[in-house]
Amino acid sequence: MIRTNVIWKMAWRNLFAQKRQTLLSLLGGSIGAMLIIASVVFFGSFDESGTKWLREHYGPIDWELTPINGEQSFSSQQVEEIKSGSNGRILIFPTITYNTSVYSITNNAKIDNAMANVLVIGINNRSPLLDDSGNRISSSDNVIVSKPVALRLDLIEGDVIGIEDKKGNVKFLKIQTVSEEKGISGYRGSQSSTGTILIHESMARELFDIQKGEYNTIFASSDLRVSLDTPTFPIYFKDNKFGVLEPKKEAISKVKQVKTNYGTTFLIASGFAVCAGLILMSELFMMLGDQRKKRFGALRALGFSRRHIRHMFMAETTIHNILNVLIGTVLGSLLGYFVVWIFYTLFKDTLQLVSSFEVPIIPYIPIRDVIITSIAILLINFLITIRSGYIISKISIIGAIRDQTGDLNRERSRISIKSKITFVLALAVVVSFFYMIIDGELVSQLQELQYSVTAFGLFSVFIWFLAPLAMLILFLYGLRPIQKTFSNVLRTLHAPTLPVILATRYPLQNRRRVLSVTALFSIVSLLLSMVITIGGTMVYQQEKGSQSANLMGYQAYVPFKDKTEKSKIIQLIENKNIKDNISNWTILEPYRLNVESKGVFNEKFPMSVVSPDERFVNNSKVKIVSKMPMFSNDAEVWKSLMEDKNVVLLHESFMYAKTDWDKRSLQNSILTDRPIKPGDEIELGIYPKSKGVTTDEDLKNERNQIINQKVKVLGFVSTETGNEFYNLMLVSSDFYETFHNRGFQWKNTQNLGYFMANLNPSFEKVQMLEEQFLLHGIKNFHVPSIEELANAILLKHTLGIYVGFIILSIMIGIIGLIILQVRAVHARTKQLGMLRCIGASKMNIKLLFLFEGSMIGWVGIINGWLFGSVGGYNIYKIRQIGISPIEDPVPFKYPIGLMAGIMTLMLLMILLLNFVPARRSVSQSPGIAVRTID
Numbered sequence: 001m002i003r004t005n006v007i008w009k010m011a012w013r014n015l016f017a018q019k020r021q022t023l024l025s026l027l028g029g030s031i032g033a034m035l036i037i038a039s040v041v042f043f044g045s046f047d048e049s050g051t052k053w054l055r056e057h058y059g060p061i062d063w064e065l066t067p068i069n070g071e072q073s074f075s076s077q078q079v080e081e082i083k084s085g086s087n088g089r090i091l092i093f094p095t096i097t098y099n100t101s102v103y104s105i106t107n108n109a110k111i112d113n114a115m116a117n118v119l120v121i122g123i124n125n126r127s128p129l130l131d132d133s134g135n136r137i138s139s140s141d142n143v144i145v146s147k148p149v150a151l152r153l154d155l156i157e158g159d160v161i162g163i164e165d166k167k168g169n170v171k172f173l174k175i176q177t178v179s180e181e182k183g184i185s186g187y188r189g190s191q192s193s194t195g196t197i198l199i200h201e202s203m204a205r206e207l208f209d210i211q212k213g214e215y216n217t218i219f220a221s222s223d224l225r226v227s228l229d230t231p232t233f234p235i236y237f238k239d240n241k242f243g244v245l246e247p248k249k250e251a252i253s254k255v256k257q258v259k260t261n262y263g264t265t266f267l268i269a270s271g272f273a274v275c276a277g278l279i280l281m282s283e284l285f286m287m288l289g290d291q292r293k294k295r296f297g298a299l300r301a302l303g304f305s306r307r308h309i310r311h312m313f314m315a316e317t318t319i320h321n322i323l324n325v326l327i328g329t330v331l332g333s334l335l336g337y338f339v340v341w342i343f344y345t346l347f348k349d350t351l352q353l354v355s356s357f358e359v360p361i362i363p364y365i366p367i368r369d370v371i372i373t374s375i376a377i378l379l380i381n382f383l384i385t386i387r388s389g390y391i392i393s394k395i396s397i398i399g400a401i402r403d404q405t406g407d408l409n410r411e412r413s414r415i416s417i418k419s420k421i422t423f424v425l426a427l428a429v430v431v432s433f434f435y436m437i438i439d440g441e442l443v444s445q446l447q448e449l450q451y452s453v454t455a456f457g458l459f460s461v462f463i464w465f466l467a468p469l470a471m472l473i474l475f476l477y478g479l480r481p482i483q484k485t486f487s488n489v490l491r492t493l494h495a496p497t498l499p500v501i502l503a504t505r506y507p508l509q510n511r512r513r514v515l516s517v518t519a520l521f522s523i524v525s526l527l528l529s530m531v532i533t534i535g536g537t538m539v540y541q542q543e544k545g546s547q548s549a550n551l552m553g554y555q556a557y558v559p560f561k562d563k564t565e566k567s568k569i570i571q572l573i574e575n576k577n578i579k580d581n582i583s584n585w586t587i588l589e590p591y592r593l594n595v596e597s598k599g600v601f602n603e604k605f606p607m608s609v610v611s612p613d614e615r616f617v618n619n620s621k622v623k624i625v626s627k628m629p630m631f632s633n634d635a636e637v638w639k640s641l642m643e644d645k646n647v648v649l650l651h652e653s654f655m656y657a658k659t660d661w662d663k664r665s666l667q668n669s670i671l672t673d674r675p676i677k678p679g680d681e682i683e684l685g686i687y688p689k690s691k692g693v694t695t696d697e698d699l700k701n702e703r704n705q706i707i708n709q710k711v712k713v714l715g716f717v718s719t720e721t722g723n724e725f726y727n728l729m730l731v732s733s734d735f736y737e738t739f740h741n742r743g744f745q746w747k748n749t750q751n752l753g754y755f756m757a758n759l760n761p762s763f764e765k766v767q768m769l770e771e772q773f774l775l776h777g778i779k780n781f782h783v784p785s786i787e788e789l790a791n792a793i794l795l796k797h798t799l800g801i802y803v804g805f806i807i808l809s810i811m812i813g814i815i816g817l818i819i820l821q822v823r824a825v826h827a828r829t830k831q832l833g834m835l836r837c838i839g840a841s842k843m844n845i846k847l848l849f850l851f852e853g854s855m856i857g858w859v860g861i862i863n864g865w866l867f868g869s870v871g872g873y874n875i876y877k878i879r880q881i882g883i884s885p886i887e888d889p890v891p892f893k894y895p896i897g898l899m900a901g902i903m904t905l906m907l908l909m910i911l912l913l914n915f916v917p918a919r920r921s922v923s924q925s926p927g928i929a930v931r932t933i934d
Contacts, residue, residue, distance in 0.1 A: 007311060007312055007315045008315055008319075010312065010315070010316075011312075011315040011316035011318075011319050012319065014292075014316055015316070015319060015320075025281075025284050025320060025324075025815075026320070026323055026324060026327060027811070027815055029277055029280065029281050029284070029320065029321075029324035029328075029381075030323075030324045030325075030327040030328035030331065031277060031328070031811055032274040032275075032276060032277025032278070032328065032377075033274070033277070033324060033325050033327075033328025033329060033332060033374070033377050034327075034328040034329075034331040034332035034335060035274070035332065035335075036274050036328075036332065036373060036377065037328060037329050037331075037332025037333055037335075037336060037370055037373060037374065038332045038333075038335040038336035038339060039336070040332075040336065040366065040369050040370055040373050041332070041333055041335075041336025041337060041339075041340065041363075041364075041365055041366070041370070042336050042339060042340055043369075044364055044365065044366030044369055044370075045336070045337075045340040045361060045362065045363050045364045046256075046361060047366070048362070048364040048366065049360060049361045049362045049364065050251075050252065050256075051226065052362070053251070053360065054226055054248065054251065054252070055182065055183070055226045056180075056181045056182055056183075056186045057181060057186045057187060057188055057251075058183070058186075058187060058226070058247075058248045058251075059129065059182065059183025059184055059186075059187070059226060060091075060129070060183065060221040060223065060224040060225065060226060061093075061129070061183075061184070061187060061219045061220075061221055061248065062090075062220060062221045062222050062233075062246075062248055062249075063090075063219070063220040063221075063233050063244055063245065063246055063248070064189065064190060064217060064218075064219060064220075064244075064245040064246075064247065065082065065092070065217070065218040065219075065220055065242045065243070065244060065245075066216075066217060066242060066243045066244075066245060067216065067242065067243070068242060068243045072216060073210055073211070073214040073215060073216040074094070074214060074215050074216070074218060074242070075213065075214055076213035076214065078242075079092070079094050079215060079218065082218065082242065089222075090220045090221065090222060090233075091128075091220065091221045091222075091223070091224070092218050092219070092220050093123075093127055093128070093129050093218065093219040093220070093221070094124075094215035094217075094218050095121055095122060095123050095124075095127075095201075095215060095217050095218070095219055096121070096122035096123075096201060096204040096205065096208060096210050096215055096216055096217065097119060097120070097121050097122070097189060097216060097217040098119075098120050098122075098166070098204070098207070098208045098216075099117055099118070099119055099120075099189070099193055100118060100120055100163060100164045100165070101114055101115065101116045101117075101118065101164045102114070102115050102118045102120075102149065102153070102161055102162060102163050102164070102197065103115075103153075103161070103162035103163075103164075103170060104153040104154060104155055104159070104161065104162075105159070105160040105161065105162050105172060109160075109172070111162055111170065112153075113152075113153050113154070115149060115152050115153055115194060115195065116194065116776060117193050117194050117776055118149060118193060118194055118195045118196070118197060119187065119188060119189045119193035119195070119196050119197070120163060120196075120197045120199060120204065120207070120208075121184065121187065121196065121197070121198050121199070121204075122199050122200065122201045122202075122203065122204020122205065122207075122208070122210075123137075123184065123198060123199075123200075123201055123204075124201050125137055125200065125201075127184075128224065129183060129184040129219065130184060130198075137176065137198060137199065137200045138176055139200065140199075140200040140202050140203045141173055141174055141203070142173065142174050142175075142176035142200070143161060143163075143173045143174070143175055143176060143197050143198065143199045144175075144176055144177045144179050144185060144197065144198040144199075145161065145175050145177070145178050145179065145195075145197050146178075146179055146180075146181050146185050146186060146195050146196040146197065147178060147179065147180055147181060148181070148194065148195040149194075149195035149196070149197060150175075150178040152194070152195065155175055155178070156175070156178065157175055157176070157177060157178055158174070158175060159174075159175050160172050160173070160174055160175070161173055161174075161175055161197075163197065163199070163207060165206075165207040165208065165209075166207065166208045166209050167209075171203075171206075171207055173199065173203070179198075181196070184196075184198065185198060188247075189247065190245045190247045218242070220233075232249075233246070243750070274377070275523065276520050276523055276524065278380065278381070278384060279516050279519060279520055280516075280520060280815065281320075281321075281324070281381060281384055282384050282387070282388065282516070283513055283516045283517070284320075285317050285320075285384065285385065285388035286388055286391070286392075286513070287513075288313075288316065288317065289313060289388060289391070289392035292313070292392075293395060296309050296312075296313075296392065296395060297395060297396075297397050299312075300395075300397045301397050306393040306394070307393070309392065309393045309395075310389040310390065310392070310393040311389075313388070313389045313392050313393070314385055314386070314389040317385040317388060317389070318382070318385055321378060321381040321382060321385060322378065324381065325374050325377050325378045325381065326374075328374075328377070329370060329374045332370075333365050333370060336363075336365070337363040337365060338363075340361060340362075340363040340364075341363050419477060422473060422477070423473070423474070423477045425470075426469075426470035426471075426473040426474050426477075427470075427474060429463060429466050429467055429470035430467055430470045430471055430474060432463050432467075433463050433464065433467035433470075436460060436463065437870065437874070441460070442460050442463075442464065442874060443874055443877045443878055443881065444881075445457045445460040446460060446461070446464075446874070446878055447878050447881045464871070464874075467867060468522050468523075468526055468863055468864065468867040469519060469522075471863055471866075471867070472515055472518050472519060472522060472859065472860070472863055473515065475518075475859055475863070476507060476508075476511050476514060476515060476518075477511075479504045479507060479508055480504065480508065482504075496843075496844055496847065498840065498844050498848075499844050499845075499847035499848040499850075499851050500851060502848045502852075503848055503849075503851035503852040503855060504852075506852060507852070507855070507856065514856055517856055517857075517860070518856055518857075518859050518860035518863070519860065520860065521810075521857055521859075521860025521861050521864060521910075522860040522861075522863045522864040522867075523864065524806055524810050524864065525860065525861045525862075525863070525864025525865050525868060525903075525906070526863075526864035526865075526867050526868040526871070527806055527864075527868065528803065528806045528807075528864070528868065528902065529864060529865045529868030529869050529872065529899060529903075530868035530869070530871045530872040530875070531799060531803070531806070531872070532799075532803070532872070532895055532898060532899055532902070533868065533869050533871075533872025533873060533876075533894060533895070533899070534872040534875045534876055535795070535799045536893055536894070536895040536898070537876055537890060537892060537893050538795060539792055539795055539796055539799070540890075540891075540893045541890045542788055542789075542792035542795060543789070543792045548785075549720065549784035549785040549787070549788045550621060550719070550720050550784055550785070551720055551721070551722055551724065551725070551754075551756070551782070551784055552588060552610075552620060552622060552719055552720070552721065552725055552754075552756060553620035553621035553622035553623075553719050554586075554619075554620060554621075554756035554757060554758055555757065555758050555759045555783060555784070555785060556756070556757045556758070556759050556769075556781065556782060556783045556784075557724075557754045557755060557756050557757070557782050558754065558755040558757075558773065558778060558780060558781050558782070559724070559751040559753075559754050559755075559780055560751060560752055560753060560754070560755065560778075561750065561751055561752055562752055563752070565752075565778065566587070566752065566753065566755075568776065568778065569755045569778060570587075570755075572772070572773065572776050572778065573585065573755075573757075575772065577768065577772055578769060578772050578773075581759060581760070581765050581768075581769055582757045582758070582759060583619075583757075583758045583759065583760055584615065584618075584619040584757070584758050585615070585755065585756060585757040585758070586613060586615040586616045586619065586620075586756050587753055587754070587755060587756070588610055588612075588616070588725075588753055588754050588756055589752060589753030589754075590608045590609060590610045590724065590725055590753070590754075591608075591609055591740065591743025591744065591745065592606040592607065592608055592609070592690070592743060592744050592745065592746060593606065593607050593609050593686055593687070593729075593739060593742060593743055594606050594686075594687035594690055595607055595684045595685060595686055595687065596684075596685040596687075596706075597682050597683055597684050597685060598683075598685075599672065600672065600676065600680075600682045601670050601671065601672070602658075602669060602670055602671065602672060603669065603670055604685075604687065605666070605670045605727065606690075606726075606727060606746070607727045607728070607729045608721070608724075608725045608726055608727055608728050608729065609729055609731055609735075609736060609739070609743065610725060610728065610729070610730055610731070610736075611730075611731055611732065611733045611735070611736035612638070612641070612642070612730055616756075617638045617642075619758060620719075620756075621719075622717050622718070622719040623717060623718045623719070624637055624649070624715050624716070624717055624718075625652050625655075625715075625716055625717065625718045626652075626655060626678055626715050626716045627678050627714060627715030627716075628678040628679045628714055628715060629678075629679075631714075631715075637649070637714050637715055640714060641714060641730060641731070641732060642732055642733070643732065644732060645731075645732050645734040645735045645738070646709075646710060646711055646712060646735075647711060647712045647713075647714050647732070648711045648712075648713060648714065648729050648730065648731050648735075649713075649714050649715055649716065649717050649729070649730040650676065650713055650715075650716050650717070650728070650729055650730075651716065651717060651718075651719075651721060651727065651728040651729070652716045652717060652718045652886050653667055653727075653884070653886055654667075654671070654675075654676050654716065655675055655676060655677070655716045656671070656675050656885050656886075657671060657672070657673050657674060657675040658670075658671040658672060658673060659673060660675075660885045661884060661885065662881075662883075662884070665884065667884075676713055677713070678713055678714065678715045678716070679712065679713065680712070680713045681710060681711070681712050681713075682710070682711060682713065683708055683709070683710050683711075684708070684709045684710075684711060685706045685707075685708055686706065686707045686708070686709055686739055686742060687702050687703075687705070687706055687742065688702055688705045688706075688742055689741065689742050689743065689744050690744045707739075707742075709735075709739075711735075717730065718886070720784070723746070723749055724749055724751070724754060759783070766783050766786055769781060810906070814909070814910070814913060818913060818916070818917070832845060846919065849914060849917050850911070850914050850915065852914075853910070853913070853914035853917060854910055854911050854914050857907075857910035857913075857914075858907055858910060861903065861906050861907060861910070862903075865899070865903055869894070869899075873892065873894075876890075876892055
């Protein structure tokens with residue numbers, strides 16, 4: 001029967017017959033789909049923009065191999081060894097690269113404009129890397145110039161360009177092609193070059209003094225495809241023949257990190273909106289079934305089967321579903337496009353500060369993903385349609401015609417038993433939840449779940465999520481005593497009690513329907529209040545942290561990988577634009593030592609060794625928090641440290657016992673129960689240089705090579721160390737040099753050292769300093785305080801967008817409430833007319849619906865606020881568990897003003913919305929209302 005045209009015509013007629021209800025249902029049902037589609041567009045835009053950017057600037061290049069141990073280039077033999085050692089698992093492309101300055105040349109052969117930090121790549125004309133760009137270098141005197149260089153210097157094909165060689169001389173070459181950035185022609189390298197120029201390999205050797213058969217860079221690739229998969233270099237050479245730079249992996253990780261951090265937020269909000277939308281659709285379909293009940297009863301009496309009724313109902317609801325998904329898909333695509341555009345427009349500068357994010361995010365609608373998501377939403381909605389159709393088709397013929405549901409006495413008895421069971425279970429859940437909150441067991445179990453899954457931990461999560469719904473059930477089953485109490489209060493105040501008495505009747509008779517609508521408001525209010533509660537504390541923490549953020553007591557730092565970069569930085573700070581904004585600076589070159597000490601440390605672990613100089617002592621804001629009593633001031637401690645090889649200063653994390661730390665922290669595993677004190681003498685067992693990958697034989701040989709060194713602990717220092725100076729140990733220059741050959745670097749901090757500086761510029765000057773460093777090929781200029789502040793700004797913006805998504809979700813609850821109230825007025829038209837006939841005033845009838853609708857919405861909002869605030873506070877407590885003894889506890893800052901404003905606005909909005917059904921309830925005369933046929 002579902003294939004009969006008559007069925008579909010009837011479905012369309014029903015939709016158009018009740019335009020307002022259809023419009024409201026389409027609006028409410030499409031919001032969930034709209035938000036989830038917007039999230040898909042958000043994710044798709046990041047993927048497409050990231051892939052496009054990688055195609056332009058990397059092509060198939062995954063890694064950049066560089067010489068090590070002070071060598072400037074690879075010999076032809078080394079190139080062959082790397083190639084044979086890879087066993088075909090990677091493709092290698094030997095090249096010559098050099099960052100230099102280039103110039104536009106006038107017709108008079110004079111230098112005109114200049115552009116610094118341009119990457120010049122000398123490449124073999126037969127290299128497969130040139131296939132991607134579609135260009136070949138015709139002769140050694142010709143060059144291929146990337147479009148950014150040509151635009152900056154106002155150059156076209158056939159012009160002459162000057163390239164500065166290694167000795168500072170300028171070589172004139174002819175521009176063969178101005179190329180779009182694609183693959184090798186857009187490669188910027190690991191130094192964030194401003195542009196790219198491709199030249200013939202022979203010319204590169206001449207310009208940059210590279211001998212025949214030698215190369216200073218080897219590009220490597222897993223294959224010739226371009227994707228957002230993060231490649232890890234697959235080859236391990238035991239003799240460590242080269243260094244591996246992974247600029248592509250770094251760029252990909254930044255794209256994925258930003259996409260995950262902010263896209264996941266939107267996805268969570270959208271997911272809850274979809275759940276709310278599904279609840280609304282389920283209730284809407286059941287209301288439609290109730291509305292068609294008499295009609296379906298008459299059709300059943302005429303001989304229609306339950307299957308026919310089910311098909312008729314499903315035809316109408318299927319049209320609803322299709323329209324909901326279509327509208328949601330179109331609006332969601334537009335919303336996602338707009339969110340991506342405004343996100344990158346607003347956050348571009350902040351992202352640059354936080355993570356040097358360089359990838360332009362372009363709005364993009366992934367058609368395939370949008371279609372798949374839309375179909376998935378449609379299928380889920382269709383399951384609801386099947387369920388609703390099955391329930392509606394079970395109506396009895398006589399009961400439907402008489403507007404009854406069957407034997408009322410039996411029904412009331414059955415519901416009574418079910419009600420008692422439901423009430424007891426809901427009460428048990430709520431009592432368990434608040435007991436676990438007061439006892440602290442909920443926080444403890446949720447914290448434990450981060451490390452291991454236990455049955456009680458999962459039960460705690462189950463109770464946490466179920467408690468808000470259980471509280472709503474308790475309220476609905478407690479309406480009768482609440483109504484009696486409230487009526488007595490109103491009677492004492494000489495206020496009208498009829499609206500209060502009648503306002504509870506409909507919710508009592510339609511508990512499931514009212515529960516669904518209050519649950520919609522509760523879900524949205526819970527999410528909103530929980531995010532605001534924990535978000536306010538997180539923003540406060542980041543803003544406070546930004547005021548004192550530093551690294552080793554300095555406001556800014558720049559890592560350098562070798563002596564060449566170090567010299568470049570030192571030369572650069574003589575630049576007037578930079579020198580005027582740096583008050584003082586120093587150079588720190590830490591290395592790691594694997595050490596052990598019986599009775600002091602439980603196991604072997606790495607320490608960061610730093611030798612401070614006079615500039616560090618005089619200018620760094622590193623504080624000595626504890627020292628030997630023999631020293632009267634900090635200056636004496638620093639003097640003793642710099643003169644004596646056998647003394648050290650340790651980071652403050654070592655002045656505590658293991659029991660002061662969280663059991664899963666590194667300090668808990670390496671420290672003993674007895675804390676180290678100033679003046680203690682400890683014997684360090686210093687291991688040979690770490691080889692990274694070791695066998696049992698290697699470990700045995702390492703232990704045989706341990707050197708024991710007795711040192712006295714002068715005291716402890718307090719400073720931000722980051723990963724760069726983790727497990728800090730300050731030593732004299734003699735100690736530093738003695739054990740330097742045993743030092744090593746971690747894989748994630750492969751830097752020779754750090755340029756540290758104190759600044760006193762404005763925000764704009766910080767950006768100028770970063771631009772100056774980038775212009776000269778030096779990236780990763782960091783100002784921790786600015787980065788922390790930028791993180792706080794990003795968090796604020798993200799919370800703002802998240803709240804915006806939640807507010808859109810509130811529309812689902814509002815529409816559900818409007819439909820519920822409009823349907824309630826329609827269903828009780830005769831009863832309202834009868835009340836008017838026996839003397840009830842218009843004001844009492846209006847107050848009836850005003851109280852009823854407001855109560856339904858307010859209960860959901862207040863319930864969500866209560867559990868959301870409690871949930872936010874619990875998340876705060878979980879974050880505080882295991883805080884290290886060297887960290888200041890983050891005070892809980894409940895945003896009372898903001899929360900009160902938002903909650904009040906939501907409550908007032910619900911109150912105002914209920915004026916519409918309240919006015920409609922008295923729009924008909926009593927006589928007409930009594931004679932109304934449903």
